[in-house]
Amino acid sequence: MNNWFSESTLNDTVRSSFKYKALIHESQSDFQRIRIYDTYSLGRLLVLDDSAMISDKDEFIYHEVITHIPILVQEQTKNVLIIGGGDGGAIRELVKYKSIKSIELVEIDSAVVDISREFFPHVASGLNDQRVKIHYTDGVEFINNCEKKYDLIIVDSTDPIGPAVGLYEKKFYEVCREHLNENGIFMAQTETPLFDEYSISSIYDKLNETFPIVETICAPMLIYPGVYWTFSFCSLTEGITSFKENKLCEYGEFSSKLKWHNLDWHKSCFKLSNLFSASIDYKSSL
Amino acid sequence: MNNWFSESTLNDTVRSSFKYKALIHESQSDFQRIRIYDTYSLGRLLVLDDSAMISDKDEFIYHEVITHIPILVQEQTKNVLIIGGGDGGAIRELVKYKSIKSIELVEIDSAVVDISREFFPHVASGLNDQRVKIHYTDGVEFINNCEKKYDLIIVDSTDPIGPAVGLYEKKFYEVCREHLNENGIFMAQTETPLFDEYSISSIYDKLNETFPIVETICAPMLIYPGVYWTFSFCSLTEGITSFKENKLCEYGEFSSKLKWHNLDWHKSCFKLSNLFSASIDYKSSL
Numbered sequence: 001m002n003n004w005f006s007e008s009t010l011n012d013t014v015r016s017s018f019k020y021k022a023l024i025h026e027s028q029s030d031f032q033r034i035r036i037y038d039t040y041s042l043g044r045l046l047v048l049d050d051s052a053m054i055s056d057k058d059e060f061i062y063h064e065v066i067t068h069i070p071i072l073v074q075e076q077t078k079n080v081l082i083i084g085g086g087d088g089g090a091i092r093e094l095v096k097y098k099s100i101k102s103i104e105l106v107e108i109d110s111a112v113v114d115i116s117r118e119f120f121p122h123v124a125s126g127l128n129d130q131r132v133k134i135h136y137t138d139g140v141e142f143i144n145n146c147e148k149k150y151d152l153i154i155v156d157s158t159d160p161i162g163p164a165v166g167l168y169e170k171k172f173y174e175v176c177r178e179h180l181n182e183n184g185i186f187m188a189q190t191e192t193p194l195f196d197e198y199s200i201s202s203i204y205d206k207l208n209e210t211f212p213i214v215e216t217i218c219a220p221m222l223i224y225p226g227v228y229w230t231f232s233f234c235s236l237t238e239g240i241t242s243f244k245e246n247k248l249c250e251y252g253e254f255s256s257k258l259k260w261h262n263l264d265w266h267k268s269c270f271k272l273s274n275l276f277s278a279s280i281d282y283k284s285s286l
Numbered sequence: 287m288n289n290w291f292s293e294s295t296l297n298d299t300v301r302s303s304f305k306y307k308a309l310i311h312e313s314q315s316d317f318q319r320i321r322i323y324d325t326y327s328l329g330r331l332l333v334l335d336d337s338a339m340i341s342d343k344d345e346f347i348y349h350e351v352i353t354h355i356p357i358l359v360q361e362q363t364k365n366v367l368i369i370g371g372g373d374g375g376a377i378r379e380l381v382k383y384k385s386i387k388s389i390e391l392v393e394i395d396s397a398v399v400d401i402s403r404e405f406f407p408h409v410a411s412g413l414n415d416q417r418v419k420i421h422y423t424d425g426v427e428f429i430n431n432c433e434k435k436y437d438l439i440i441v442d443s444t445d446p447i448g449p450a451v452g453l454y455e456k457k458f459y460e461v462c463r464e465h466l467n468e469n470g471i472f473m474a475q476t477e478t479p480l481f482d483e484y485s486i487s488s489i490y491d492k493l494n495e496t497f498p499i500v501e502t503i504c505a506p507m508l509i510y511p512g513v514y515w516t517f518s519f520c521s522l523t524e525g526i527t528s529f530k531e532n533k534l535c536e537y538g539e540f541s542s543k544l545k546w547h548n549l550d551w552h553k554s555c556f557k558l559s560n561l562f563s564a565s566i567d568y569k570s571s572l
Contacts, residue, residue, distance in 0.1 A: 015305075018299065268555075269557075
């Protein structure tokens with residue numbers, strides 16, 4: 001198919017394809033091939049190697065889910081660590097909270113950050129905030145050598161193949177837990193159970209063995225094969241709906257401009273259908 | 287692409303493709319071309335003209351949503367009318383309730399019923415129930431000439447193009463409302479707002495002008511382009527979560543075997559994200 005970008009499931013039996021007007025950027029970084037397409041239905045689409053990463057059409061779903069859900073239920077979110085997420089989308093949401101004092105981003109590939117600033121300025125807009133510090137290094141290596149603790153750790157990573165495999169291992173989850181403050185929260189994207197090529201139940205088993213509270217959130221990611229995506233909320237103490245007044249106050253200042261997240265949706269997004277709870281073998285104690 | 291079935295959005299800029307092992311049936315009825323593929327990821331896939339209708343992998347999502355939601359909140363569901371749905375999937379769910387006395391199915395194409403009985407016996411399994419009567423005729427014509435009233439009317443139709451256009455018109459919704467009993471409920475599949483080619487907001491405007499209570503339910507349909515699908519619950523009196531004890535009692539006898547629907551999911555499935563509520567211009571009075 002000419003002028004179509006296609007991504008398939010790992011076993012190549014299901015494909016999602018998006019027609020594009022033009023390939024507007026192509027380069028090879030030290031780590032991956034980077035392409036940006038100007039598509040008809042998604043706006044700009046960022047592709048790393050052969051995987052769609054973000055599009056104008058749906059990036060806000062991912063970024064609003066992975067940030068506002070943990071922040072709203074945490075009394076104090078002073079410092080945040082993001083592993084991956086070089087596009088800056090999660091940071092754009094985080095900097096809306098004035099009470100956050102420090103945001104560290106660990107991105108292995110500086111080219112992703114540069115490309116996002118140039119081609120997705122509305123996604124990268126928070127990267128220049130003075131509270132943000134970027135470490136260009138491997139996420140697993142960073143956390144293993146880190147001496148600080150964080151209130152919130154967000155894993156905004158690619159699929160559990162290739163360089164990101166280490167971000168789905170139990171050892172990594174345990175090290176992250178050790179680097180959380182007393183009321184810490186760990187958030188991660190955790191694939192789809194609909195075409196379960198990455199054994200999502202084993203990911204959730206590891207999370208449940210590591211964190212006392214684990215909730216699965218479902219939201220659609222149009223550009224990922226399977227679309228119906230999961231995110232995991234893992235907490236040492238807080239439930240997923242224990243909204244904190246001070247945070248609701250900050251949230252109220254910008255919430256009318258959010259494109260996906262609202263409090264009603266937040267309160268319901270972790271109520272799973274039988275299909276999801278069976279796939280995930282859901283054991284949360286909440 | 288050899289051995290791939292592809293369906294695209296109306297403007298052909300987004301495609302979903304499924305690889306198949308074999309085309310196991312192909313025929314031309316009086317109304318449409320009928321094909322069945324044996325796919326790698328979805329099991330059997332029924333295609334009418336060029337549109338995917340049902341697959342083994344996800345048919346239960348659609349059929350459980352469109353039936354259990356209205357039935358559980360209605361004190362008495364004695365007689366049900368289904369327009370479309372010749373595969374029998376909605377009926378399979380309805381016959382689980384012994385309190386339902388009569389189910390009429392209006393399907394324009396008898397070939398769809400025959401094909402479903404042969405190739406999707408687990409979907410068609412309820413069609414032989416003695417409470418079921420099938421009318422092989424046009425849905426709009428049937429309701430316009432019908433003298434009965436129903437407790438529940440379900441529209442299990444194709445997209446609002448071609449023969450199904452009439453099932454999305456305000457006049458049709460009004461006639462359906464006139465054919466509902468006092469506490470009647472109208473359920474329909476109502477497309478996706480993600481690739482909004484059918485002006486979903488105009489569909490919801492018409493529903494809101496016709497029914498006092500309108501709720502939008504979101505659930506994924508893997509085989510439809512866009513995946514994140516909506517269903518509408520339109521009621522004359524009942525709220526979407528006003529569960530009735532007698533119905534919960536019946537439901538309890540089989541609910542552990544359902545693959546999608548559960549009461550927690552039911553209570554949350556109509557809590558829309560900002561994206562959906564903005565697209566749908568949601569005006570429900572509930």
